[in-house]
Amino acid sequence: PWTVASYMIEGGSSRDFAKAKRWMYGRITDFSALMALLVDATSQYLIQQVEAGAEALQLFDSWAGSLSHPDMRHFSLAPLREIVANVHAVHPEVPIMLFPRGVGAGYLDFAAEKFAQGLSLDPGVPLEWARDHLQPHACLQGNLDPQLLVAGGRSMRAGVARIVNRLAKGPFIFNLGHGIVPETPPDHVAELVKLVR
Numbered sequence: 001p002w003t004v005a006s007y008m009i010e011g012g013s014s015r016d017f018a019k020a021k022r023w024m025y026g027r028i029t030d031f032s033a034l035m036a037l038l039v040d041a042t043s044q045y046l047i048q049q050v051e052a053g054a055e056a057l058q059l060f061d062s063w064a065g066s067l068s069h070p071d072m073r074h075f076s077l078a079p080l081r082e083i084v085a086n087v088h089a090v091h092p093e094v095p096i097m098l099f100p101r102g103v104g105a106g107y108l109d110f111a112a113e114k115f116a117q118g119l120s121l122d123p124g125v126p127l128e129w130a131r132d133h134l135q136p137h138a139c140l141q142g143n144l145d146p147q148l149l150v151a152g153g154r155s156m157r158a159g160v161a162r163i164v165n166r167l168a169k170g171p172f173i174f175n176l177g178h179g180i181v182p183e184t185p186p187d188h189v190a191e192l193v194k195l196v197r
Contacts, residue, residue: 001035001039001042001075001076001079001080002035002061002063002064002076002079003062003063003064004038004042005034005035006020008034017063017066024075035075038079039079039082039086040086042083043082043086043087047091050087050091050094051091054094055094056094056097057087057094057096058096058097058098058120059083059084059096059097059099060099061076061080061098061099061100061101062099062101063101063102064076064100064101064103064106065102065103065104065106065122069106072100072103072106072109073109077100077106077109077110077113080098080100080116081113081115084098084115084116095117095118096118097117097119097120097141098110098116098118098119099119099120099122099141101178107121107133107134111137116138118138118139118171118173119134119139119140120140120142120143121140122142122143122178123142123144123177124177125142127143127162127163128166130143130166131166131167135167135170135171135172136170139171139173140167140170140172140173141172142163142177143163144159144163144174144176144177145159145176145177146176146177146178146179149176149180149181149184149192150181150183150184151188152187152188152191156188156192160196174196
């Protein structure tokens with residue numbers, strides 16, 4: 001909801017989310033009402049996704065890292081917790097992954113709360129730290145830099161090995177640290193799949 005709210009207020013993505021933050025700080029009642037609407041709409045949408053056949057869900061909060069730690073807890077973690085509770089009230093069997101991109105040590109907050117079944121990691125998260133502090137509490141997913149997949153070759157192979165060697169002994173899903181980009185060569189994707197298998 002924070003990411004969607006910020007896009008609505010900013011009119012698109014932003015370098016510093018200044019308009020959205022001014023609205024959040026200066027018009028807290030209005031901003032809270034907007035967040036409540038987004039939590040409800042997102043919950044209903046995800047429930048319908050499950051009823052249409054989705055077997056697992058992932059909630060992205062792509063700009064959670066633009067918030068201070070207290071604001072991240074209030075405007076990212078809390079709304080995501082509410083969405084997960086709403087979905088699980090109707091479909092308790094569906095695993096839900098969270099991706100609060102860029103929150104750094106704030107990943108600890110998400111792991112400690114244990115309201116979702118997993119955490120997706122952005123490329124900036126140190127793997128040893130994630131293994132030691134997050135993996136005991138949640139299944140981890142990620143975190144290959146999408147540009148390594150574009151580059152392919154030795155760099156990509158080294159990145160894949162680094163992730164697998166550090167995280168594959170615990171609950172883990174191999175994935176990118178964010179979305180695949182359009183210029184990614186399909187043969188690099190095929191090699192990545194072969195390497196992970």
